[in-house]
Amino acid sequence: MLPEIIPFRVGYCSAPARLSRRDAGWWPIRFPAGVVLIRHPGLGDILFDTGYGPAFFEATRPIPERFYRWLTPAHLDRDQRLPAQLGRHGAQIRHVVLSHLHADHVAGLFGMDPIPPVLTSRKSWAHLHQGSRLATLKAGCPEGLRRRLQALSPQFFEGFPQVPPPEGGSSLGPFHDISGTGSLLAVALPGHGHGQFGLYLPRTTGGPAFLIADAAWSRQALRDGCPPPDYTLRRLGDAAAYLATFSALADLARNRPDITFWPSHCPEAFA
Numbered sequence: 001m002l003p004e005i006i007p008f009r010v011g012y013c014s015a016p017a018r019l020s021r022r023d024a025g026w027w028p029i030r031f032p033a034g035v036v037l038i039r040h041p042g043l044g045d046i047l048f049d050t051g052y053g054p055a056f057f058e059a060t061r062p063i064p065e066r067f068y069r070w071l072t073p074a075h076l077d078r079d080q081r082l083p084a085q086l087g088r089h090g091a092q093i094r095h096v097v098l099s100h101l102h103a104d105h106v107a108g109l110f111g112m113d114p115i116p117p118v119l120t121s122r123k124s125w126a127h128l129h130q131g132s133r134l135a136t137l138k139a140g141c142p143e144g145l146r147r148r149l150q151a152l153s154p155q156f157f158e159g160f161p162q163v164p165p166p167e168g169g170s171s172l173g174p175f176h177d178i179s180g181t182g183s184l185l186a187v188a189l190p191g192h193g194h195g196q197f198g199l200y201l202p203r204t205t206g207g208p209a210f211l212i213a214d215a216a217w218s219r220q221a222l223r224d225g226c227p228p229p230d231y232t233l234r235r236l237g238d239a240a241a242y243l244a245t246f247s248a249l250a251d252l253a254r255n256r257p258d259i260t261f262w263p264s265h266c267p268e269a270f271a
Contacts, residue, residue, distance in 0.1 A: 001041035003183060004205045007262065008085050009270040010035050010051025010108050011076035020217035020265070022229040033074075033104045034270040035082070036211055036262060037091055038201070043179060044094035047086075047116075048199055048211050049264060050108030052076045059103065059144030065137055068103070082108035097178075097186070099213035100124050100196040101149060102140035105264065110148055119178060121188070122156040123195030140193060140236070157186040157197050166202060168255045171248040175200065189215040189249075191233070191242025208259040210252075215245050218266040222246075222253045 009032035017024035020031070033051035040046055052074055060069040078084070086093065098106055098120040109115060128136070128150065133143045141149070160176040163185060169175070175185040185200040192214040199211040214236075216222045227246045233239035253261055262269050 002203050002205050003041065003201055004039040005201070005209050005260075005262075006037040006039065006089060007270055008035055008037070009033055009080065010053070010082050010085065011074060011080055011104075012052075013072045013074045013104065015072055018229065019232050020228055021221045021224075021226045023224075023226055030267065031217070031265040032267060032270040033108075034262065034264040034266065035085075035108070037086070037089060038184075039091075040179070040183065042181060042183070045091045046184070047091075047093050047096045049099055049105045049213070050082055050096060050112075052104055053082060053108035053111040055110040055145060055148065056103050056107035056142075059107070059142040064134060065142040065144070068137060068142060074104070082111050083113075086112075095119060097199060098124075098154075099189075099198060099211070099264070100193045101128055102193055102214075103142055103145055105213070106141070106149060107145060110145075115152070118152055118154040119157060119186075120154045121195035121197050122158045124193070125154060125156065125195070127194035157188075160186065166200060166208070166256075168252050169200070169248075171251065172245075189213060189245050190238065191215065191240075191245045192237045194237070196237075206260060208256070209262060210249075210259050211262045211264075212249060213264050215242075215249055216261070216263045216266075218263055219253075219261055219268050220266075222250050222261060222263070225250045 012030045012032045016026045017029045035051045036048040038046040093116045162174045163177045175187045189198045201209045233242045
C-alpha cells in the first residue's frame with residue numbers, strides 16, 4: 001500500500017493577485033489555506049499544516065494584531081473548520097507537520113482535542129521565542145498564537161537522519177527522513193518566513209508528491225517561472241533565499257513532470 005494525499009482548504013484570505021506573482025494585476029483573489037491529509041499505511045494519518053481556525057480570530061481581535069486581519073481579510077466557514085473536515089474523512093491524526101509558524105498554517109491546530117504530536121523546524125521554533133509582540137506580529141504570528149505554540153513540545157526535522165535527494169533535487173536539501181522508511185522526506189525551503197520546510201513523498205497513490213508550503217504561491221507560477229514581487233519577498237522573509245528556492249523548485253517541476261506540487265495557497269491545487 002502507498003500513502004494517499006487528500007487535500008482540502010481550511011478557510012481562505014483575500015489579497016491582491018499582484019502580491020503572489022510579479023506579472024499579475026491588483027484585483028483581489030482568494031488564496032486558500034491549504035491542508036493535506038496524508039493517509040500513511042505505516043504511520044497512520046498525518047496532517048501537513050492546519051490552516052485557519054477560531055484561534056486566529058481570537059488572536060487578531062486586539063490592537064495591534066487586528067491590523068493583520070484588516071490587511072489580509074480571512075474567512076472560515078463553520079463546515080470548513082479543521083475538526084469538521086477531519087471528521088468527514090474519519091481521520092485519526094497521529095502527527096501534525098507544520099511547514100512554518102505563520103498564523104494561516106498553525107491556527108487550526110488549536111481546534112484539535114487533544115493536540116497531536118507536532119513536527120516543525122528548529123529554526124522556526126527558535127525564532128518564535130525571539131522579539132517583541134510587534135516583531136512577532138510582523139513575522140506573521142500574532143502574540144496569542146505565539147503563546148499557544150510555545151506551550152508545545154515539538155520534534156524537529158533537523159534531528160532526523162539525512163538521506164540523498166530525489167532525482168533532480170540536488171539543488172535542494174538536505175532531506176531528512178522523518179518516517180524511517182524513506183516515504184516522508186522533510187527538506188528546508190528557505191526564503192519565506194523563518195525555517196520553512198516542505199515534505200516530499202517519493203511514492204503515493206497518485207505518484208510523487210511535493211508539499212512546498214509557501215515556497216511558491218501556485219503551480220502556475222512554478223510552470224511560468226514567475227515568483228512574487230520583491231516587496232512581497234522582503235516583507236515576508238529573505239528575498240534572495242526565496243528566489244533561489246523558487247528557481248530550484250521550478251527547475252525540478254520542469255525536469256520531473258511526474259511530481260505533483262502542492263503550494264499551500266494555490267487555487268488550482270486546493271480547488
